[in-house]
Amino acid sequence: MATELRVLGPVELRVDGRVVEVGHARQRCVLAVLLVEANRVVTMEQLLDRVWADRLPYKARNVASNYVSRLRRVLTGDVAVVRRSGGYVLEVDPEAVDLHRFRRLVEQARGREDAQALASLEEAAGLWRGVPFAGLDTLWLAAVRTGLERERVAARLDRVDVALRCGRHTEVLPELSALAEQDDLDERVAAQFMLALHRAGRTAAALAHYRRLRARLVEQLGTEPASALRDLHQRVLDADPALTPSSAVISGTAANAENPVPRQLPASPWWFTGRGAELTRLDQALTIEPEQGPQRTSTTGATVVISAIGGAGGIGKTWLALAWAHQRAEQFPDGQLFVDLHGFSPTQEPMAADVAVRGFIDALGVDPGRVPPGLDAQAALYRSLVTGKRVLIVLDNAATAGQVVPLLPGSPTCTVLITGRTRLASLIDRHDVRQLTLDVLARTEARALLAARLGADRVAAEPDAVDELVDLCGGYPLALSITARTAATHPGIPLAEVAADLREFGLEMLDHDTDPAASLPAVLSWSLRALTDDQRTVFALLGITPGPDTSLPAVTVLTGLSSARTRKALSALEEASLLERRPGGRCAMHDLIRAYAATTARDLPDEVREAALVRVVDFYLHTAYAADRLLAPTRQPLDLAPPAPDVEPHPLRDTETGLAWMKAEHVTLLAAQRAALALGRHDVVCHFAWALDTFHYRQGHRRATLVAWQAAVEAAAHLPDPTTLSRAHRLLGYACSRLSLHDEAIEHLDKALALAAHHHDPIEQAHTNRALAYAWELRGDDRQAMDHARSALDLYRTLGQPVREAIALNQVGWYAARLNDFDTARDHCQAALTLHRTHHNHEGEAATLDSLGLIAHRTNDQQQAVTHYQQALVLYRALEDAYRVADTLDNLGHPHIALGQHDRTRAIWQEALELYREQGRDHDAARVQQQLDDFGSVLGSTSV
Incomplete structure (x- = not known):
């Protein structure tokens, strides 16, 4: 069996190409220490210090011995951990350990001819798979990791030196360009880069690079370049013929292979993790099923597949492309081409297509004198050079299709990866590009x-x-x-x-x-450069608009633009990967992109920002109020001020569309209320709480109700109307009751009642007495609840409000039933039912039928109880009042038990349980679960 042990990346044990599980992180640390010191004794003291340092575990020696024993069990016959005096030795062929093989290849290269040395150094570079000991963290490994990185950099620069001596300057130019950008003060890299540029016929660029380096050295370090670099600069100026490799050198290296194999991929990203699904999709890009077009399949199994990896700046596009490219490099034996097109760069304009094409032509070994003038001719030459070859082409950081199209090969044996922040739609339309858009990491x-x-x-x-x-x-x-x-x-x-x-x-x-x-x-800011003023303004305003996502009508109101201009701006932002289009025509930004957008909004005039927020808040309020009127047409209407100029509520046809809109916009509506509070629009804050109340109640959004009315109480304190403050305290108290915050509930309701009495407001007194009845019921005091319910009934009768009188009649009947006064209960509830039906108040009718169900159940008329509860359920379901549906289902189960309908009872309570859980009503859910458990136990004992 072939065994490989790897530390130049994640620590791995591979047997016949298959990864063998070594164990947890600490055990991999033990293996790493033994691998670094392969075939040398590691004392127990060294092992403990290098793995645990000063954080030794209890009975550290025993723990270390156990880890070594576990390693022995997973290692194969040709690798063994042997006990030696005072410690352990990992006995292994050094060639099986990537670290020692890397060092052997680097050392071997120093005594070889250039061609052989280059082969050794390229093989050594290929052993690196990322950060040494990735995912492991000890002080000793960190120090070793730093030393290994120095070895890697030195070997890389040695390889470039040898490649330059071999006349392969065009091949290493892209790599040197990246190295020179990464470390702009490294004189060795600068010398290599200047020499490669000069030999490639780009002497002016070589001299310009020297001038830039010299200026940086003088400015940052106060020193001139070293003599070696100054001498090279003078020789380039003098066109020293010795700087040009002889034809014999070139023929001895590349003439034996007339077409050099470019290896231009930058280093694999050290910290790349995850992205399994995306890597799989890129793997699939190498194979097209026959039904997708047999003409597209080549005899080699590779196909023309262009995968455009889109996504916002910093989302990991380049990392993914490079990680996949390195993993699959062996599938492209004719080379890998790479170019950074600088589509979104802080210091450079996007690279012109002719510059990129020329770079590829140089890398493919074409003599500069044979390169034809003009982009079209050069692109044709480039396509000819890669025809029939299995080449991977990575086009990184593309801004436009115009940059990319000349770089697309015509051969079905090549594969192209494109990264960019824009979707490059014309590539998808005309060149069969497969789009892969990156999301955030799981x-x-x-x-x-x-x-x-x-x-x-x-x-x-x-x-x-x-x-x-x-x-x-x-x-x-x-x-x-x-x-x-x-x-x-x-x-x-x-x-x-x-x-x-x-x-x-x-x-x-x-x-x-x-x-x-x-x-x-900064990275995100580069995406804004190509946007128009309209598009940048829309981006900024989206950063401050209420809610986690939004819709086209809302954005149109927010920006004050026409619908067409708004749609165009949103499309541009989506194209730039600054915006995500979601189902239902909604748009959203990642939280961090949105935070950046909000910072750009500070550049807008204060009046522009405020006017935009006022418009969109008015849009949400007036549409929410229209929806509430559809859901509860008998509720007391509000006296809303007109919306801001040119703001029209979203049209809602009927109850269904109103409810659907409220569901879609619920979180945004709460955010709009907070925005109104921040703007000091206190009346709007209170109106939002009112407009949302029916929806909250029916959907079981108890916590949201509490939040909305807490904001309303805060805002109402700034308003002159005492009724608004009284109502806010009342409805906040009611919300507290539903969350079992009993003390807070009574406190707010007592404040509401005192305010209403002080300002001689009988309507608010009646409403508050009803709410107090409910609060005292939940506290377990039905007699106190009955007193408040009767007070509310008396007030409603004097006010001549039949619908509210019916509600109070039902409430008195409910408490009478709970107090076992069934005649009084039945009389009041029947009177309430008649009034509700007369005035077509379906919500009140359902509540009264539920009360009548309780009365029938308590008086042992179980079939009548079932009938009343089922009628109430029909009405509540039609109203989509999930909160009361759950309560009525809970009630309905009891008469079914009394009738011996056990299967029906179980199904009803199971549905009630699911609704309670969905609504976060944990106490009710626990109670129904107990009912189901008790019910099951009774059935079980009966069957026995």
Whole structure:
């Protein structure tokens, strides 16, 4: 069996290509220590220090011995851990360990001819799969990791030196360009880059790079370039013929392979984690089923598949493309081409297509004198060069289809990956591009990324803080990486403190003054450059509009633009991956993108922002009120002020459309109420609470009801109308009652009653007495409840309000039944039913039928009880009053038990239980669950 042991990336044991599970993180640390010291004794003291340092476990030696024993069980015959005096030795062929093979190849290259040395160094580079010991975090491994990175960089630069001596300057140019950008003060890299540029016929660019480097050295370090670099600069100026490799050198390296194999992929991203589904989709891009077009399938099994990886800045497009490209590089034996098209860059304009094509032509080994002039001719030459070859082409950071189209090969043996923030619609339409849009990382993937950056132990030690960091970053890869960098550079600070800072300062924690690529706001800002003024304004206003998502009508009102201009702006934002289109015509932003949009809104004039918020708040209020009038036409109407100019409520045809709109906009409506409070529009705040009340009650949104009326009480205190304050206290007290906040309920209701009495408002007194009756019922005092119910009935009768009189009649009847005064109960409820039916008040009719069901059940008329409850259910379901449906189902089960209809009882209570759970009514759910359990026990004992 072939065994591989890997540490240049995640620690892995592979047998015949299959990964063998080693164990948890600490056990992998033990294996890592033994692998670094392969075939050398690691003493027990060294092992304990390198794995645990000063945080030794209880009975540390026994723990370490147990870990070694477990490793022995998973290692194969040609790899063994052997006990030696004072410690352990991992006996293994060094060639089976990637680290030792890497070092052997690098050392071997130093004594070989250039061609052989280059092959060794390229093989060594291919052994790296990311961060050494990824996901493991000990002080010793961190130090080893730093040293290995230095070895990797040195080997990379050695490889470039050899490649330049071999005349492969065009092949390494893209890599050198990236290296020079990453470390703009490294003189060795600068020399290599200048030489490659000069040999590729780009002497002016070589000299310009020297001037930029010299200026940076003088400005930042106060020094001139070293003599070696100054000498190279002078030789380039003098066109020293010795700088040009001889034809013999070129023929000795590339003439034996007339078409050099480009290996232009940048290094695989160290911290790449997750994205399993996306990687699978990219794998599928290599194979097209026959029914999708047999003409598209080649004899090699590869196909023309262009996968455009879209997504907002910092979402991980390039990481995904490079990770997949490195994993599948062996499937492209004729090379991998890579170009950063700078579509969204802080310092550069998007790369012109002719520059990118020329770079590919150079990398494919074409003599500069043979390159034809003009983009079309060069693109044709490029396509000819890759025809019939299995080449992977990665086009990173594309801004337009115009950049991409000349770089698309015509051969069905090539595969192209495109990354960009825009959808590049014309590519999809004309070139059969497969679109892969990235979303944020799943929670498990986000945690894995933090574990890879911070170490599994540190993440495991503070699980709650890690969860909060994941939530605050919203799974956004760049935000997670920035947060991880902050935490990693401050190892002594608890992650809970990092989370607290991120919670308090938000985007400020994800900014970076000196490195735009490491700043989420800066990365996002690059997407705004191509937008029009309208589109940037819409983006900014979407950052401050109420609610987690929105609709086209609401955005049209928010912006004050025409519907057509609004739609065009939203399409542009979606195209730029700044906005997501959701089902139902709704639009949403990731929380961090939205936070950035809100910061750009600060650049708008104050009056523009406020006018936009006033318009959209009025739109939501007036539409919500129209919906409420459809849901409860007999409710007391409000005297609303007209909406802002040019604001029209969303048209609602009937009760169904009104209810559907309220469901879709519920969270946004609560946010709009908060926005009104922030704007100081206190009357609007109170009107929102009223307009939402019926919907909240019927849908069982008890907590939302409480929040809405708490805001209303706060706002009503600023209004001159005492009735508004009394009503707000009353309805807040009622909301508290439904949440079993009994003391708070009575407190608010007593305030409401006192206000109503002080201002001689009999209607509010009547309403408040009804609410107090309900509150005292829930406190278990039915007689006190009856007193308040009778007071409400007397007041309604004097006011001549028959519908409210009917409601109070039913309430008195209900409490009479609970007090076993069934004649009084029946008389009052029958009178209430007549009034409700006369005035077509279906909600009151249903409530009264429910009361009559209770009376019939308590007087042993079970069939009549079933009939009343079923009639109430029909009405409540028609009203979509889920709250009362649950209560009536609960009640209906009892007469069915009395009638011996056991299956029916179980089904009814099961439905009630599900509704209670959906509504968060935990106490009621527990009670019904107990009823079901008791019911099952009785049936079980009876059957025995």
